[in-house]
Ligand SMILES: Nc1nc2c(ncn2[C@@H]2O[C@H](COP(=O)(O)OP(=O)(O)OP(=O)(O)O)[C@@H](O)[C@H]2O)c(=O)[nH]1
């Protein structure tokens with residue numbers, strides 16, 4: 192047995208569980224000191240070397256305020272003489288840091304470190320979560336010279352050894368340093384950050400720092416500018432960097448890594464280099480401070496408390512993104528929409544999620560929200576999808592915001608600051624008003640009735656567009672913004688499976704119900720009746736019936752009463768005819784109606800009813816009445832069918848005119864049918880084609896009643912007389928005279944110089960050019 196040999200283990204037992212905040216100052220260091228060298232801890236604590244050293248000292252806690260890292264340290268002693276191997280195993284399993292003590296004046300005690308203690312500890316600990324070790328050379332008071340070089344090869348061999356220190360328990364030399372290193376090894380371990388063999392940072396550390404760089408690169412130009420570095424510094428260390436310090440940092444990076452600085456800012460390579468420099472110089476607490484501020488735990492995983500902060504959501508309340516969070520997400524969108532086309536193309540979208548450990552959005556998202564013509568998510572779509580996640584799965588939303596670094600960039604306490612928990616729906620109903628912005632509408636309908644098509648119509652897609660969507664990319668949700676009396680609200684449509692046996696509680700839980708039937712399928716309305724009677728007849732939820740595929744031939748529904756009668760009986764608004772088979776974007780009216788009903792559910796009975804007594808019903812009845820339809824029809828006949836102004840255009844007038852194969856000439860036809868004479872037109876022009884005919888068309892559209900009076904060819908009205916005059920030979924003779932006069936004036940003007948005259952004559956020489964320049968249509972346009 193050596194005189195002094197053994198080990199000393201400190202345990203930060205509950206470190207992980209109590210590490211609720213990433214800030215090290217709030218962490219509890221619970222350290223056990225186990226020592227086979229009896230009395231080691233006693234010297235330190237009593238500051239007096241006892242004459243007789245006991246085998247095992249009682250467990251002691253050093254209070255936070257006397258430890259260098261300001262964390263309480265619990266120390267447990269271990270004695271080989273007094274304790275069993277089982278007790279030793281137990282202490283090792285609890286230990287977060289172990290200090291192995293040898294005597295600097297005894298070579299055998301140092302040998303025992305590698306032959307006995309390190310293998311013993313390693314046997315009892317997991318390879319992936321090795322406890323950091325501190326080599327403590329005790330009794331330095333007994334030797335003249337340091338024996339550090341003897342331990343260097345051990346340090347190189349065992350990467351779990353954090354550091355070594357020589358001390359004297361007798362004269363207290365380096366004792367507090369030893370505790371400092373022990374605490375530091377727990378709070379700022381090198382192991383997860385750095386690979387000493389490869390002399391480089393570990394991949395997990397590089398990944399974490401890369402994410403931190405991307406979050407801090409607020410304008411996404413791959414360079415941390417001075418402003419961004421200052422922001423980063425302030426966020427992580429609560430104080431800005433002095434301008435000189437900033438320059439010094441960049442200088443150091445540039446000197447060692449020219450690529451590390453670009454456009455006077457730090458590149459990712461520079462940022463990573465800086466951190467490996469910190470670690471190599473034993474300043475890994477700096478890197479840890481950064482990592483912890485960005486939510487990382489000791490295993491370089493984002494801490495659960497960072498990703499999932501506590502958030503209380505009482506029953507009957509919903510969750511929404513608040514204004515600040517929307518602004519943050521807007522900045523995320525803008526930052527990644529590099530081509531600024533208002534949409535994220537696939538590579539831009541991938542970049543948004545580069546700071547995530549996985550891709551959170553699948554291709555179904557592109558069919559849940561608005562996209563542009565390429566199918567790329569627009570800004571509106573981007574925000575909508577976040578609204579959806581917040582409403583349906585707030586925990587996931589918090590997690591995603593954590594990956595994006597919301598609490599850091601927006602300088603909020605936690606991700607929970609992004610969420611508004613709304614007031615209870617019951618209170619909203621009582622007060623007859625709501626502050627809510629997101630409303631859920633469950634869409635029911637028999638199989639094939641058009642539910643999915645209805646959802647897709649909500650995000651602006653007609654039937655033709657919908658045919659291009661692949662089955663595996665379809666979504667059961669669609670969300671979009673709608674304006675309800677001028678206020679922006681989000682309506683979230685959810686397609687419910689048509690099998691009634693599979694209806695769950697949550698399928699019945701929403702703000703408004705949409706019941707869809709197919710007008711061309713006689714059995715589809717019966718399904719709506721069954722859903723309504725089974726689930727909603729007694730509920731206060733507003734319901735809207737939609738008569739889908741209204742472009743198809745309507746079939747009589749196989750039910751005792753018609754849909755309209757059913758709606759009247761059950762005080763539901765009359766069925767809304769709807770079709771997605773449209774040329775342009777399908778109508779949004781029905782969605783505004785659904786959102787309005789969701790926002791003002793208490794208004795249902797008063798103004799959405801079919802009671803036939805209230806103003807709403809009277810107006811509705813009047814609008815649907817046959818009298819009105821008859822009047823409408825008459826008006827249409829009068830205004831449009833017979834009096835629509837028409838204009839005949841004789842196109843390609845630059846080409847040789849052929850005789851038209853018709854009984855009468857176009858002009859005669861126009862005269863017979865009181866239509867203006869054909870307008871010769873050609874687009875085969877040197878400059879922009881003439882706009883006259885369009886002005887004529889616009890004039891005819893604006894004043895359709897003038898048609899008979901002034902666009903005719905009756906040869907009696909003022910229009911015809913003027914027209915005749917303009918085409919008359921007399922006028923042409925006068926025109927010719929005028930031309931001659933004007934020309935001769937120009938000739939006399941240029942006659943002073945015969946050479947200049949010749950050039951001017953060439954300018955006016957071509958008769959065609961002069962006639963087109965002074966063309967009758969330009970000069971004498973009626
Ligand atoms: N003509 C016409 N066809 C429509 C309309 N809406 C949907 N369809 C067609 O009806 C069929 C069924 O539509 P879906 O939207 O898939 O019906 P669904 O209710 O979602 O069907 P399941 O999910 O299977 O229950 C599709 O082939 C659509 O193309 C419409 O307004 N007009």
Ligand SMILES: [Mg+2]
Nearest residue numbers: 642643644686
């Ligand atoms: Mg469907």
